[in-house]
Amino acid sequence: MTTPRRRPPVARPARRSSAAPPPAACAQADQLWAYLDGELPPARARAIARHLAACESCGACARRLRTMLETCRAAGCRKLPADVRARARERVRALLAAARKKT
Amino acid sequence: MKKVTGPVPPPADVYADLVREAAGGDPAAMERLLTRVQEVAWRFSVAVCGHADDAEDAMQEALLKTYRYTSSIREPEAFRPWLHRTVKNACLMNRRKRVHEPPRLESLDQPRADGDGATFDPPDPRRNPEQLVANTRLKGRLQQAMRGLPPSQRAIVFLREMQGLSTREVAQVMGISEDNVKTRLSRARKALQTALERPAR
Numbered sequence A: 001m002t003t004p005r006r007r008p009p010v011a012r013p014a015r016r017s018s019a020a021p022p023p024a025a026c027a028q029a030d031q032l033w034a035y036l037d038g039e040l041p042p043a044r045a046r047a048i049a050r051h052l053a054a055c056e057s058c059g060a061c062a063r064r065l066r067t068m069l070e071t072c073r074a075a076g077c078r079k080l081p082a083d084v085r086a087r088a089r090e091r092v093r094a095l096l097a098a099a100r101k102k103t
Numbered sequence B: 001m002k003k004v005t006g007p008v009p010p011p012a013d014v015y016a017d018l019v020r021e022a023a024g025g026d027p028a029a030m031e032r033l034l035t036r037v038q039e040v041a042w043r044f045s046v047a048v049c050g051h052a053d054d055a056e057d058a059m060q061e062a063l064l065k066t067y068r069y070t071s072s073i074r075e076p077e078a079f080r081p082w083l084h085r086t087v088k089n090a091c092l093m094n095r096r097k098r099v100h101e102p103p104r105l106e107s108l109d110q111p112r113a114d115g116d117g118a119t120f121d122p123p124d125p126r127r128n129p130e131q132l133v134a135n136t137r138l139k140g141r142l143q144q145a146m147r148g149l150p151p152s153q154r155a156i157v158f159l160r161e162m163q164g165l166s167t168r169e170v171a172q173v174m175g176i177s178e179d180n181v182k183t184r185l186s187r188a189r190k191a192l193q194t195a196l197e198r199p200a201r
């Protein structure tokens, strides 16, 4: 009854206002990721940054990917529940106290 | 809304310095290191293995192995991949002990029985309320989306996106080639993005 929802391809052709300078070719998804990961050579990164500022669809796409990355980073700093943290600290104390006794 | 499109560099390797200080006999550094490795073990257990009950076993394992390893370490830079590999193996051992149980993934924000919510770090006060609501929704969706990934992709997302390990380090932890890491990460990223942006039902 439902057809699978199709996502638009990551890099769509540019929709830009006539005032904006004509952007260079639209970035492919892997290039955008490499850019966000900070893995591109500086000259290439600058070219992408210029393109993202000028091209509405690539800019929007880069912001979506960025949001996802930031959400993941936040999940990676997740705080431990207080009881779990307390037990972790207790284990450290017990281990270090036992080690001190040995020496 | 501010239009931020700059790179999101991965968090720096905080372990190398800490390991150096701890190995050099700084007791405060040792305490911080041993606490930190347990935090990583807990996060891995919950986000990747989905067995929060096993998290304490993995934490204990990470604690003891780190304590032993730190006294003999030659390359502090090798600590981060070593730690994550140790944690991964500890979780796999736990899973083997309970093969008859169906895998589940504890909710990333599920309130616990003792009333202490497992929460993310405090929200960034610079963000406006609408953004905070959106962020909470995104976190819920991320956790859902993680559940849908094959286990190896889930581990790769954890290592690379959540912990900031390099492709090379992820390859070391997973015991696969760097190309293989890139392929699986790219698949996982597509799947996560689709899931995060799917209109709410």
Ligand SMILES: [Zn+2]
Pocket (backbone or CB within 6 Å): A012, A013, A014, A023, A025, A026, A027, A051, A055, A056, A057, A058, A059
């Ligand atoms: Zn474009």
